[in-house]
Amino acid sequence: MTPYATFGYFGVLLYAVVPLLVPRVNTRWSRLWLLGATGLMLLVQYWNPIELRPGVAVQPLWLVIVYGAFQWAIAQGFLILRRRQITRWPFYGAVGLSLLPLAVAKYLPLLAPESAIGFLGISYVTFRSLDVIFLIQDRLIQTLPTAQFLAYLFFFPTVSSGPIDRYRRFEQDWQRERTGAEVWADVDRAIHHIFTGFLYKFILAYLVQRYWLAPLTGRGLLDTVTYMYAYSAYLFFDFAGYSAFAVGVSLLFGVHTPDNFNRPFLARDIREFWNRWHISLSTWFRDHVYLRFVLTATRRRWFKDRYTASTLGFLLLFGLMGLWHGPHLNYLLYGLYHAGLMIGYDRFTRWNKEHGVWGTSWPWQGAALLLTFHAVCFGFLLFSGRLF
Amino acid sequence: MSTQHEVLGLLAQLTEVPDLPQRLDLPLYETQVLDSLKTVELIVSLEEKFGIEISPAEFDREAWATPRLIVANMESRVGR
Numbered sequence: 037m038t039p040y041a042t043f044g045y046f047g048v049l050l051y052a053v054v055p056l057l058v059p060r061v062n063t064r065w066s067r068l069w070l071l072g073a074t075g076l077m078l079l080v081q082y083w084n085p086i087e088l089r090p091g092v093a094v095q096p097l098w099l100v101i102v103y104g105a106f107q108w109a110i111a112q113g114f115l116i117l118r119r120r121q122i123t124r125w126p127f128y129g130a131v132g133l134s135l136l137p138l139a140v141a142k143y144l145p146l147l148a149p150e151s152a153i154g155f156l157g158i159s160y161v162t163f164r165s166l167d168v169i170f171l172i173q174d175r176l177i178q179t180l181p182t183a184q185f186l187a188y189l190f191f192f193p194t195v196s197s198g199p200i201d202r203y204r205r206f207e208q209d210w211q212r213e214r215t216g217a218e219v220w221a222d223v224d225r226a227i228h229h230i231f232t233g234f235l236y237k238f239i240l241a242y243l244v245q246r247y248w249l250a251p252l253t254g255r256g257l258l259d260t261v262t263y264m265y266a267y268s269a270y271l272f273f274d275f276a277g278y279s280a281f282a283v284g285v286s287l288l289f290g291v292h293t294p295d296n297f298n299r300p301f302l303a304r305d306i307r308e309f310w311n312r313w314h315i316s317l318s319t320w321f322r323d324h325v326y327l328r329f330v331l332t333a334t335r336r337r338w339f340k341d342r343y344t345a346s347t348l349g350f351l352l353l354f355g356l357m358g359l360w361h362g363p364h365l366n367y368l369l370y371g372l373y374h375a376g377l378m379i380g381y382d383r384f385t386r387w388n389k390e391h392g393v394w395g396t397s398w399p400w401q402g403a404a405l406l407l408t409f410h411a412v413c414f415g416f417l418l419f420s421g422r423l424f
Numbered sequence: 425m426s427t428q429h430e431v432l433g434l435l436a437q438l439t440e441v442p443d444l445p446q447r448l449d450l451p452l453y454e455t456q457v458l459d460s461l462k463t464v465e466l467i468v469s470l471e472e473k474f475g476i477e478i479s480p481a482e483f484d485r486e487a488w489a490t491p492r493l494i495v496a497n498m499e500s501r502v503g504r
């Protein structure tokens with residue numbers, strides 16, 4: 037059963053959610069219920085068998101369990117090595133091992149056609165596994181309680197497509213007991229989010245898909261440009277709608293999963309766009325890839341010019357983001373295209389600071405908004421794979 | 425020189441906002457006074473100045489949102 041895709045799913049969801057509305061359950065048993073509900077929902081989501089090879093089927097639930105045990109072992113093993121002050125190679129080893137299941141899931145079908153492995157959400161769960169590895173490396177985690185680790189990894193409202201929560205942020209909510217008033221404040225916000233989800237995903241995204249996107253089958257220039265707008269609108273409403281559901285249901289469990297979208301098409305430059313679009317993904321890459329790379333480069337004085345590190349950091353960030361989407365040329369190009377936009381924008385702002393050509397009055401701001409919007413939509417056209 | 429004085433001096437120099445020491449609650453990231461690249465420079469110069477190590481995951485935009493918060497964070501590491 038695909039999360040948030042059918043009314044059947046919402047029906048099952050009621051069983052997980054309704055007990056939370058009993059005040060005593062909420063304050064005393066919420067942690068236990070979070071684990072129980074997650075177990076129940078994983079069972080429902082990962083029940084239908086998938087075919088590993090023609091004729092060999094397995095329920096994804098087993099893959100989820102093996103994956104969880106594997107990530108748990110890596111994190112615990114790395115924690116022990118880290119306590120013994122061994123640096124460098126265990127870190128790269130832990131990152132590599134942690135990435136292995138995702139790499140196999142994404143790239144196996146390329147090497148061995150007809151075979152498939154993995155489960156819905158493995159890409160997103162991998163980000164959470166890695167977040168823990170980074171925190172162990174930076175000595176911000178001393179112990180890793182099993183229940184808390186697994187609850188963070190597989191928290192069912194966000195397991196399939198994010199938003200990507202962070203371990204330390206999740207931990208705060210996990211350990212906190214909510215007061216009655218806090219519970220109702222969360223429920224209030226949850227309802228708002230869930231209804232936004234219905235509006236975006238089930239009404240707007242559906243209408244755009246049905247009446248605008250699907251009929252566009254021509255390959256001419258005009259059709260392609262129209263497709264670019266329609267696809268961008270569809271992508272936003274579908275994904276922002278899904279994210280609103282995920283955040284809303286998280287709130288019912290007292291987990292304040294961060295929002296993923298903040299009116300992205302109002303961004304006036306590409307940097308601002310990435311602070312408003314798929315926020316949990318871009319901040320994950322910003323903190324764990326870009327910042328880490330530029331910091332290491334600066335400390336070890338790898339480059340003479342400080343902007344070289346930044347340029348390479350952007351290429352690394354968006355190149356990896358592209359590869360993460362899957363082994364297809366259009367995804368890699370999408371990543372490199374955004375790296376180019378960020379690097380170009382960075383150069384331009386520095387140049388503009390000296391020459392003062394691009395102003396700040398409203399016509400300039402309007403032009404910046406339109407320009408950013410079109411640059412972004414063209415990126416989605418690359419992403420869609422329609423061009424080649 | 426106190427920790428506060430040194431941190432604010434560093435910040436003012438790095439951000440090119442000379443009156444920063446008087447604006448302790450300036451939201452550094454919201455106003456784009458600081459970005460990721462400048463954050464890295466800030467981390468490295470704080471490390472050099474105080475002889476400490478700041479790991480990348482320790483940095484958190486919310487915990488470092490204003491000059492006042494950065495000063496408090498540094499004071500908790502190296503004292504006043």
